[in-house]
Amino acid sequence: MKYVDAAQVQKKMGTRLLANKLAKNLFFLSTLFGLIVLVILIYRVVAQSIGWIDADFIFNKLSTDPEKAGIMGAILGTLWLMAVVAPVTMVLGVGTAIYLEEYAKKSRLQGFIQTNISNLAGVPSVVFGILGLTVFARALDLGSVVLAGGLTMALLVLPVVVVASQEAIRAVPQYLREASYGMGATKWQTIKNIVLPASLPGILTGVILALSRAIGETAPLVVIGIPALLIPLPDGVLDKFTILPVQVYYWTTDSALVAEYANLAAATIVILLIVLFAMNSVAILIRNKFQKRF
Amino acid sequence: MPESGTGLDVRGMIAKKRKSASIRTVVEKLVPRILFGIAAISVLTTIGILLTLLTETVIFFERVPFLDFFTGTKLKPLGEEAVFGVLPLLTGTLLSSAIAMVVAIPIGLMTAIFLSEYASEKLRRTLKPLLEILAGIPTIVYGFFAFTFVTPLLRSFIPGLEPTNILSPGIVMGIMIIPMVASLSEDAMSAVPNAMREGALALGATKLEVTLKVVVPAAISGIIASFVLGISRAIGETMIVAIASGSSKNFTFDVTQSMQTMTAYIVEVTGGEAAAGTTLYYSLYAVAMTLFVFTLVMNLVAQYISRKFREEY
Incomplete structure (x- = not known):
């Protein structure tokens, strides 16, 4: 057969x-x-x-006249926003990661907080905008200022920092901790002096990636109520502000009325992409240069 | 006071040691509590989102009957006789997401197959970072691209296409989701052990047969989870549709028409500074709640699929 x-x-x-x-x-x-x-x-x-990016475009304030309009306000607004998001999200993200990895390991609570964080990561950014509008801008009566936008963005990117920090902390080998305990160090001393320094590159990479996500987001800030044409430059966390992607949004939607606004939007996008590219390169550089392999 | 006989103040040293030890004990006890408080903030955020949405949504449904909202085919939020029916927004959202997935699922899956099964290690290491750039571009840039490039391009093929329509943002949204589907599916396929591939190859199967009959079925839970997460992402996507799909609240299934999604409605209403206390203002929360429930269900389904149907090797 x-x-x-x-x-x-x-x-x-x-x-x-x-x-x-x-x-x-x-x-x-x-x-x-x-x-x-x-x-x-x-x-x-x-x-x-091409032809729209020059020194005037970078350093001028906003204007309805396309020839005179510049993005200095949006650049300063972006920097102020980062100044709020970076410390807040770093403290919250790293604190949460330490708690989950070092104190609540394999407990029920850890599972609950972990599930909660991964669900939070899936909530649409526009819903975070609603939270920011209701809680920070209206209930706390901050208005659409840097602080309100920054806190909203910090919560939005929090899962990124938490997950990155958790991975970095998990990568620190157990024998380093045990050596520290063996020398008589307490748990917190071990975390502070051994675990955190060893996981810092991974944490920093996560924070930079979270920041680059924050300055590329548009929807939450539009929802909080950033005006389309904001002339004064922001001067602190309690000032009204605008950031690059929000400016792109308003110029794009208004390009039906004034055709040159499309060019301004394109020029702003180029600046935004350059900033994001630089930030991501720094993150990769930190990861490759300082990440210790144990 | 007992007298100290020697030059060494032993008692003093013991007291000093005790004091620093007790500070350390307090710190050791305090730190986990502080960290717990910090970790609780992420839970508080979820509760905050739920509470704000729920309380205002309840007020909305006191003014607009629940059934009218979910079966209403007319949405006219402004004016004397405002009508709040969510169906126009739901069809807009579902149509744009469906178009996005028609683009993202086949291309994303084929990209994943190429990267995981066919590409050499060197090629893979060049292609993956490039795809990550695609994933890292802010959505507003895709919105600009849809509005100023894809729509005019499509209009030269499809004469009836309106300047703002749901087709073009749907396609661009699909392109945006390709890297996500590709990378998650590729992770799932890379986790399939080589022994299975080699077994099939030894039986005389071609690479395509190995891929379609061994690797894809073995990785199917991860692949489907990536599709569901992609859908969830498409439903929640805001800026592309806010720019390129227009703001007419048509109840239609004609993709060449201007339509509004739930996310774009939220942006339009908040951008118009709806006065607090109006029904228009509360409708914002009802729509946001619907959106939140949709994406939450999708995310839970994805988690369930990848946990329940995962094959362990």
């Missing part, structure tokens, strides 16, 4: 190999698709911004 009909197999072999080859090319093309769109997107934005 023959188990395999060689002729039959032989006959099908050609189509099977052809299908394999075709599929491989198809898979490759779909991988390229995303990258081609990326190239077109960047080309389009850069092409539209």
Whole structure:
């Protein structure tokens, strides 16, 4: 009895190999698709911004006149926003991560907080905007100022920092902790002097990535109520402000009225992308340079 | 007071040691409590979101009957005879998400297959960071791209397409989600042990057959979870639709028309500074609540799928 009909197999072999080859090319093309769109997107934005980015554009205040409009206000607003988001999200994120990894390890509470954080990461940013509007801007009566926007953004990016810090803390080997206990150190002394310094590069990478997420977000701040045309420059955390992506939003929607606004939006996008690219490069640099492999 | 006979103040040293030890004990006891307080803030955030949405939504449903809201096909929030039916927003949201997934699921999955099964290690290491750039571009930039490039491009093919429509933001949203679907699916496929691939190859299967009949079925829980998370992301996506889909509250299934999603409605109403206390203001919370429930359910489903149907190797 023959188990395999060689002729039959032989006959099908050609189509099977052809299908394999075709599929491989198809898979490759779909991988390229995303990258081609990326190239077109960047080309389009850069092409539209040519001639619009100069010193005046960077240093001028906002204006309804496209020729005079600049983004100094949005740049300062972005910096002020980072000044609020960075410390708040760092304290909250690292504190939560230490608690989960060092104190509440494998407890029920840890599971609960962990599930809560991963669900929080899936809440749409616009809903965080509603939270910010209701609690920070209205209930605490801050208005649409840097502090209200910064606290909202800090909560929005909190899961990023928590997860990154947890991973960094988990990567510190147990024997380092045990050596520290063996020297007579207490738990907190061990965390403060051994665990945190060893996990700092990973934590910093997470914080920078969270910040770059925060300054690229638009929806929560639009919901909090950032005006479309804000002339005065922000001078502290209790001032009204605008940031680069919000400015892109208003210029894009108004480009139906004044065509040049589309160029201003494109120019702002170029600046925003450069800032984000720089921040991400720094994060990768820190990760590669200072991350210790145990 | 007992007299100390020697030059060494032993008692003093013991007292000093006790004092620093007791400070240390207090610190040791205090730190976990402070850290617990910090960790509780993430839980408080969730409670805060739920409470703000719930309290205002309840007030909204005191003014607008529950059934009218969820079965109403007309949304006219302004004017004397305001009508609040959420169906136009729901269809807008579901249509744009469906279009996005039609783009993101096949391309994302095929990208994942290429990266995990076909690409050489070197090629993979160049392609993955490039895809991560795609994932890191702010959504507002995609919105700009949809509005100023994709819509005009589509209009040259589809004559009836309105300047703002749901098709173009849907497609761009799909492109935005490709890296997410690709990277999560690829993780799932990379976790399939090589022994299974080699077993199938040894039986004479081609690479395509190995991929489709062994790797994909073995990784299916992770792959489906990535699709569900992609849908959740599409439902919650705001800026692309806020810019490119317009603000007409049409109840239609015609993708060439201007439509509004739930997220874009929230942006429009808050941007117009709805006065607190008006029904318009409360409608914001009812819509946000609906959106929150939708995405939460999707996320829970994704977690359930990846936990329940995971094959352990």
